[in-house]
Amino acid sequence: MDKIVVATDFSERSDLAIARAAMIAVKTGAGLHLMHVVDDDQKYRIVKAETALSEQLLQEEAVRLKQTDGLVCASEVVLGDPFDGIGSSADALRPDLVVLGAHRRHLLRNVFVGTTAQRTIRRANWPVLMVNAPPKQTYRNVLLATDLSETSGKAAAHFSALELADSAHCTLLHIFRAPAQQLLMSNMLQEGQMDRYLVELQVEAEQALFEFAEPLPFQNSNRMVRHFNGATSAAILATAADVQADLIVVASQGRVGLSKTFLGSVAEEVLRRAEVDVLAIPPNLLA
Known part of the structure; x- marks a missing residue:
């Protein structure tokens, strides 16, 4: 395996996904690419502020992974809808694996519109790992x-x-x-x-x-x-x-x-x- 993309929304669910992706990267020698999508359907100043904060958080996560697991991580902030942003970026990166945090179990949302994880998997051109459990x-x-x-x-x-x-x-x-x-x-x-x-x-x-x-x-x-x-x-x-x-x-x-x-x-x-x-x-x- 050469490249793993892990998408994070900086939630605890995404923390589990990052931990699992790091474990896989250490085992297989794959490179790790951290990604966060900022919804660009907002006022410009909000998008700009969220982008800057997201870049800082991704860089801090990359530093942590370097210190704890010896991993050199690339990072990227993508503008767009979370579903389209993850898909388009992954298509460009051509990873061997995409890792996502578990979806929120909101019944009505699941029934009527699906979750970002499920929508991403539906259109994926690559294997998608949805992390539900803490990686031990x-x-x-x-x-x-x-x-x-x-x-x-x-x-x-x-x-x-x-x-x-x-x-x-x-x-x-x-x-x-x-x-x-x-x-x-x-x-x-x-x-x-x-x-x-x-x-x-x-x-x-x-x-x-x-x-x-x-x-x-x-x-x-x-x-x-x-x-x-x-x-x-x-x-x-x-x-x-x-x-x-x-x-x-x-x-x-x-x-x-x-x-x-x-x-x-x-x-x-x-x-x-x-x-x-x-x-x-x-x-x-x-x-």
């Missing part, structure tokens, strides 16, 4: 969710290339459904038949996950297949809690032909509800 150590228990698609395979390979964790610390998770379970509920299928059906699906899913993982650099990783008929995002989050994951990796899904790229519903819900860090790898990066 390098990632030791990564849950990588896969639907066994080609896009998911490319996301897994790209995650490996980032060197955020050793493959031995990763669990590949595949969630499968049982369509015939509706027949049991409607009394068209006996319970014993359903049990046999689930066993067959489990074996098929395990074989499919084995074939999916074989060409990927995850020979030492754990592999887990789970049956779940509810929301896939809920299954991912429940499994993350069960295995005590400190990072969840998801591939976002894009819609071709739209002016913006939207997160698929699974990744969207994982990002919205996760209590641990989430790495989203966008489909436009994997084309």
Whole structure:
């Protein structure tokens, strides 16, 4: 990894993001680029004052990181909307990773307009790490969710290339459904038949996950297949809690032909509800 961009709004949430980004930079030898966006839809004197203060705060943070972690950091104040500013600057810098602080969990804002983190990830051309938890150590228990698609395979390979964790610390998770379970509920299928059906699906899913993982650099990783008929995002989050994951990796899904790229519903819900860090790898990066 060569370059990490970390966006900060100088909140405690952003402090966690900076700490995690610094930890990754130390581990991988990547350069660190600190960024803050000043909303330019204000009076000129306010923009000027906020810009000057932001530059001072970024420089102080760079000095601190040099003293504590030995990191030489670049810094930048960008004018614009936080979402557009982060995206445009990152596009110009072409980082290997963008690190953001966790979003505010305001229900109405999440439902109607989304958060800066989510909006940034939707249009991203680079992996985005949303930091939710205080970083205590390098990632030791990564849950990588896969639907066994080609896009998911490319996301897994790209995650490996980032060197955020050793493959031995990763669990590949595949969630499968049982369509015939509706027949049991409607009394068209006996319970014993359903049990046999689930066993067959489990074996098929395990074989499919084995074939999916074989060409990927995850020979030492754990592999887990789970049956779940509810929301896939809920299954991912429940499994993350069960295995005590400190990072969840998801591939976002894009819609071709739209002016913006939207997160698929699974990744969207994982990002919205996760209590641990989430790495989203966008489909436009994997084309």
